[in-house]
Amino acid sequence: xxxxxxxxxxxxxxxxxxxxxxxxxxxxxxxxxxxxxxxxxxxxxxxxxxxxxxxxxxxxxxxxxxxxxxxxxxxxxxxxxxxxxxxxxxxxxxxxxxxxxxxxxxxxxxxxxxxxxxxxxxxxxxxxxxxxxxxxxxxxxxxxxxxxxxxxxxxxxxxxxxxxxxxxxxxxxxxxxxxxxxxxxxxxxxxxxxxxxxxxxxxxxxxxxxxxxxxxxxxxxxxxxxxxxxxxxxxxxxxxxxxxxxxxxxxxxxxxxxxxxxxxxxxxxxxxxxxxxxxxxxxxxxxxxxxxxxxxxxxxxxxxxxxxxxxxxxxxxxxxxxxxxxxxxxxxxxxxxxxxxxxxxxxxxxxxxxxxxxxxxxxxxxxxxxxxxxxxxxxxxxxxxxxxxxxxxxxxxxxxxxxxxxxxxxxxxxxxxxxxxxxxxxxxxxxxxxxxxxxxxxxxxxxxxxxxxxxxxxxxxxxxxxxxxxxxxxxxxxxxxxxxxxx
Amino acid sequence: xxxxxxxxxxxxxxxxxxxxxxxxxxxxxxxxxxxxxxxxxxxxxxxxxxxxxxxxxxxxxxxxxxxxxxxxxxxxxxxxxxxxxxxxxxxxxxxxxxxxxxxxxxxxxxxxxxxxxxxxxxxxxxxxxxxxxxxxxxxxxxxxxxxxxxxxxxxxxxxxxxxxxxxxxxxxxxxxxxxxxxxxxxxxxxxxxxxxxxxxxxxxxxxxxxxxxxxxxxxxxxxxxxxxxxxxxxxxxxxxxxxxxxxxxxxxxxxxxxxxxxxxxxxxxxxxxxxxxxxxxxxxxxxxxxxxxxxxxxxxxxxxxxxxxxxxxxxxxxxxxxxxxxxxxxxxxxxxxxxxxxxxxxxxxxxxxxxxxxx
Numbered sequence: 001x002x003x004x005x006x007x008x009x010x011x012x013x014x015x016x017x018x019x020x021x022x023x024x025x026x027x028x029x030x031x032x033x034x035x036x037x038x039x040x041x042x043x044x045x046x047x048x049x050x051x052x053x054x055x056x057x058x059x060x061x062x063x064x065x066x067x068x069x070x071x072x073x074x075x076x077x078x079x080x081x082x083x084x085x086x087x088x089x090x091x092x093x094x095x096x097x098x099x100x101x102x103x104x105x106x107x108x109x110x111x112x113x114x115x116x117x118x119x120x121x122x123x124x125x126x127x128x129x130x131x132x133x134x135x136x137x138x139x140x141x142x143x144x145x146x147x148x149x150x151x152x153x154x155x156x157x158x159x160x161x162x163x164x165x166x167x168x169x170x171x172x173x174x175x176x177x178x179x180x181x182x183x184x185x186x187x188x189x190x191x192x193x194x195x196x197x198x199x200x201x202x203x204x205x206x207x208x209x210x211x212x213x214x215x216x217x218x219x220x221x222x223x224x225x226x227x228x229x230x231x232x233x234x235x236x237x238x239x240x241x242x243x244x245x246x247x248x249x250x251x252x253x254x255x256x257x258x259x260x261x262x263x264x265x266x267x268x269x270x271x272x273x274x275x276x277x278x279x280x281x282x283x284x285x286x287x288x289x290x291x292x293x294x295x296x297x298x299x300x301x302x303x304x305x306x307x308x309x310x311x312x313x314x315x316x317x318x319x320x321x322x323x324x325x326x327x328x329x330x331x332x333x334x335x336x337x338x339x340x341x342x343x344x345x346x347x348x349x350x351x352x353x354x355x356x357x358x359x360x361x362x363x364x365x366x367x368x369x370x371x372x373x374x375x376x377x378x379x380x381x382x383x384x385x386x387x388x389x390x391x392x393x394x395x396x397x398x399x400x401x402x403x404x405x406x407x408x409x410x411x412x413x414x415x416x417x418x419x420x421x422x423x424x425x426x427x428x429x430x431x432x433x434x435x436x437x438x439x440x441x442x443x444x445x446x447x448x449x450x451x452x453x454x455x456x457x458x459x460x461x462x463x464x465x466x467x468x469x470x471x472x473x474x475x476x477x478x479x480x481x482x483x484x485x486x487x
Numbered sequence: 488x489x490x491x492x493x494x495x496x497x498x499x500x501x502x503x504x505x506x507x508x509x510x511x512x513x514x515x516x517x518x519x520x521x522x523x524x525x526x527x528x529x530x531x532x533x534x535x536x537x538x539x540x541x542x543x544x545x546x547x548x549x550x551x552x553x554x555x556x557x558x559x560x561x562x563x564x565x566x567x568x569x570x571x572x573x574x575x576x577x578x579x580x581x582x583x584x585x586x587x588x589x590x591x592x593x594x595x596x597x598x599x600x601x602x603x604x605x606x607x608x609x610x611x612x613x614x615x616x617x618x619x620x621x622x623x624x625x626x627x628x629x630x631x632x633x634x635x636x637x638x639x640x641x642x643x644x645x646x647x648x649x650x651x652x653x654x655x656x657x658x659x660x661x662x663x664x665x666x667x668x669x670x671x672x673x674x675x676x677x678x679x680x681x682x683x684x685x686x687x688x689x690x691x692x693x694x695x696x697x698x699x700x701x702x703x704x705x706x707x708x709x710x711x712x713x714x715x716x717x718x719x720x721x722x723x724x725x726x727x728x729x730x731x732x733x734x735x736x737x738x739x740x741x742x743x744x745x746x747x748x749x750x751x752x753x754x755x756x757x758x759x760x761x762x763x764x765x766x767x768x769x770x771x772x773x774x775x776x777x778x779x780x781x782x783x784x785x786x787x788x789x790x791x792x793x794x795x796x797x798x799x800x801x802x803x804x805x806x807x808x809x810x811x812x813x814x815x816x817x818x819x820x821x822x823x824x825x826x827x828x829x830x831x832x833x834x835x836x837x838x839x840x841x842x843x844x845x846x
Contacts, residue, residue: 323727337725342718343711350708351715351726359706401726 001027001062001078001156001189003048008057010043017043018054019213025157030183030190032200032221035210036232036284036445041193044210045159048191049081050074061157080155084162086142090135097134098149120148124178140171147178157189158182164199165263165286176203195284196462197225197484229480233447248275250311251408251439252296257305259288259295266291267464268305273408275437278430280454280471282447283483287460289443290412296441297329297410298322309407326407332416334394341387345369345380345397352401376400377425392422399429409433411442415449427453447479461485498831499780502824509824510817519807527806528814531799551685555756557794558689559584559748563772564779564790565693565700566744571781572704573737574717579624579638581769582645583617583742587749589649590616592668592760595675595753596657602674606688609675610750617746618739620645625738629731634738642769649764657760667761677755686755693751696744701783703740713737745769771797774822780829793818 003025010018017040025031035041047054050068059066061077068074071081088097095114114130121128126144134142143163150158160179164172180203182188194200200207201222208218209231217231252273259266266288273279281289294300296307298319306315309325319329331337339348349369350360369382378396380389389397395418402409414430415423430440430453444450450457451471459466459482466482514521532553563580570577577583590612598608620641627637659669677686704710712733715723720730748768753760775793779785800814828834 319724320727320729329725331725335722336719337721340715340719340722340726343715347711347714348726351711351723351728353708357708359702360708360711362706 002060003079003157003189004058004060004063005044005048006058006060008044008047008054008059010040010047010052010054012043016213018047020057021210021213021215022057023208023215025189025191027156027189028183028187029205030179030192030203032204032207033191033193033210034195034197034200034207034228034232038212038445039210039232040213041210042161045081045161045191045193048074048157049079049159051081075150075153075155078154078156079159080150080153080157081159082143082146082150082161082163084165086139086146088134088142088146090133092134093130094128094132094134094137094145095130097145098130098152116152117148120152124148124151124181125174126178138167138171140167140175143167143171143175155188157191159191159193161193162195162286163192164194164196179203195286197228197480200228201225201484224480225484226477226480229447229476229483233476248277248437251275251277251309252441253306253308253311254296255306255308257292257295257307258303259291259300260303261291261300264288264291264463266295269465271458271465271468273439273441275407275439276434277439277456278434278454279439279441280450280457281441281443281460282450282457282479283460285445288463288465289460292460292465293329293410293412293441293443296408297327299329326405328402328406328409330398330409330411330414332412334391334398335387338398339386339394342385344383344385345373345378346382348386348397348401349382354403372400376429392418392425395422395426399426405436406433406438408439408441411440413444414442416445447476451479459483495831499825499829502827502829503821506817506821506824509820510813513816514809514813517809519809524803524807524809524813527803528796528799531802532795551680551683553791553795553798554690555683555685556798557791558686558693559752559756560768560772560775560794561693561787561790562696562748562751563745563769564775564786565697566741566748567772567776568700568704568781568783568786569713569737569744570741571776572710572717573713573734574720575734575737576633576635577621577624577638577738577741578635578773579620579641580741580745580772581765581767582638582642583620583745584749584752584765584769585642585645585649586616586620586742587613587746588753588760588764589645589652589749590614590746591750591753592652592657592671595671596668599672600674602678605675606677606754609754610692610747613746613750614743615746617742617744617749619742621738621742621745622735625735628734646763649760650762653760653762667757668759670758671754675754676758677751679755684756686751689751689755692747696747697787700744704783709733709736745772771818774818778822778825780825 005021005023007020007022008018009016009020021040021044033041033045043052046052048059050071050073059068061079066077068077074080089100092100095110095117098117099110099113117130118128121144124147126148128145128148147158163175167175179190179192183190192200192204204221206218207221207228209216209228211232219227250272252271254269254271256268256270258268264286269292281293283289291300295302298314298317298321302315306313308314309327314322314325335341343351346362346366346369349372350362350365353365366382373380373382376396376399378389378400379393380397386394386397409430414426418426434440451474454471456468457471457474458468459479461483462485464485469478511521514524533550563584567577567580591609594605594609594612598605600608624634624637624641628634653667657668677688679686704713712723712728715726715728716730716733724730749765752764752768757764771793772790775790776786779789796817797814800811803809803813804811
């Protein structure tokens, strides 16, 4: 089935998620849709799969104009989407879950459906056990079932949203095999939404790259990774060659640290960050840098290895113990992780006050807050509720809450969503801190920011940390290779 | 304040009026004059005072009776203000109330001291009992059992424990009727005003407890931590608040106040431990605090209103053929309506979204 998207637009509040995107996708081919988080990939795919409506533009299937009001509408027309989290019901058995999506009467034709399902599965190389409970299956197996459900529903166009996150290498092989089969033998149109360059290179015939809601280009793949990286991140800016600041004694040291999560296991990490150093963690979102940052903060336990702060072992200390030793973690979602909506600025100030008191001295806290508001140029008053501040001011306020001396600041996306002025201001603050000897480790999805602000950089790909590169000496080709998972 | 803000504030009266209208319609449906019914409730609360003495001492349907009923309810509600502030759904308050009654009974039956020592000891035991039950719920929460489920289970256990004690160890010597223990000695009971069930000591306790709650929530660093925890546990944690510790403390505090309420119930409303000693006061307190929108100042007023309607309904039953549960219906419908459309902001949001979906 040929899919034509004609100048699709979608706006969420201030953000233009899709800006007049036009694409033509032919039957029998596999397409990769690439882009950073927030580039508009998911929005576009949700529009194509009937999950949400576009503000403007048209969708044509085999030349005929279609309007989808729901995902089942879209599936009836032949478009099915496999979501990152399968839309299944864990307490059901495999066959019950399958039947749920089928039109049916009072009596459930369970036995017939079970046979059907097994036959269908065998055709695609999936092993299906109809009486297993969904909750006992791995993510990969659940994905396979979802695919079967879509196929039996008549899908001619299949959209797979980050299908390889959290599944085993073996399952990935099976999945890719069946995807190739679906395209080549059955003439279906396949769309792979992915962060992972290597997967797109391996599987797809053609890749399209979105950036900030716009289609910025495409390429026949395989092609050099750096070509795709350039499209995804624009060119690196000309860097003023700044001398790397002198790095002091070791502040944070990870010795073969192993971090595990249900989604991703990190390969053992060896890392030393010194006083006054800015260390950038790059990579496409979800490749392990977030886990490592949390592990550094004591927010995520180490499965093996050790964590040292200024030489002292703190492998088993949690976040609150880490705070007491001069570490702070600043998350990206300011109102979700960091500030408490419903509390005033002064209340936040009183909350982080370190001296133990029984009764809060509101007067002195208000005075202290007023002073910090001035120093950190926050637009607000001591009695403003924190959610009334703009994003940039919330970030400034978070800095205003930090104590005067710190050993280590761990920061997720320091300037995401901020304007130029606020971005500049944040880095002024961080650079001031580093001069005072604070070590800074940060994550950013913005390669420019990583290269421009860091002393050294490590890149994450599929849970593996790359060799450490000097920011002053790297280039887009090198980073592109590392982001694609090559050493 | 502009008109919009006033409308938002005053909007709360709309669901309350709607609840009155619905109850009125119900009365018509049952063939009773609403005027007679509401008059009966009113008289049940304030009495028909023919003189000041009469006003204070009328045993049935007096103001003091409503207040005597109100005190344990108010104590429990005050405790819930603490747990709700921390974002905890302390459904187990009913069991904590009962354990308080058990604690007070245990001292009343086993210790013989002069009143000035006996009564504080009873109240302390009651607070410890309530706190124990609340602490168990908090412990269960730490092990992954949500406080709602843990609380419900503990509520049932508290009732079973009461029945066991009444039928077993605390059985009256003349043989158990499964109804209750023997009446306590006079020194073990709170001193009452006249022939009412109202005790000044209980009122002073309630006032003291509420002052403590207000101080804790408005001025203490602990209250601030609870507020942060209730609004956003993740951010609170990152700002250094220990959720486990603060949640446990909040539960203990609430349990102690509910326990105190249980003591007042056995030591002044009754004179002994009875079956179903609480009669659902804990659950009622949950409704009170929800109707008061978790606000400090509204809680005494709303709980007083509940106590008045419920104790007034007794007179209603005497005077009309209607069952006294009319009071329960009125309060229940009120809470339901307030939850449904008491928040104008939320309501507007809902309609806006609906209008958008329809396009």
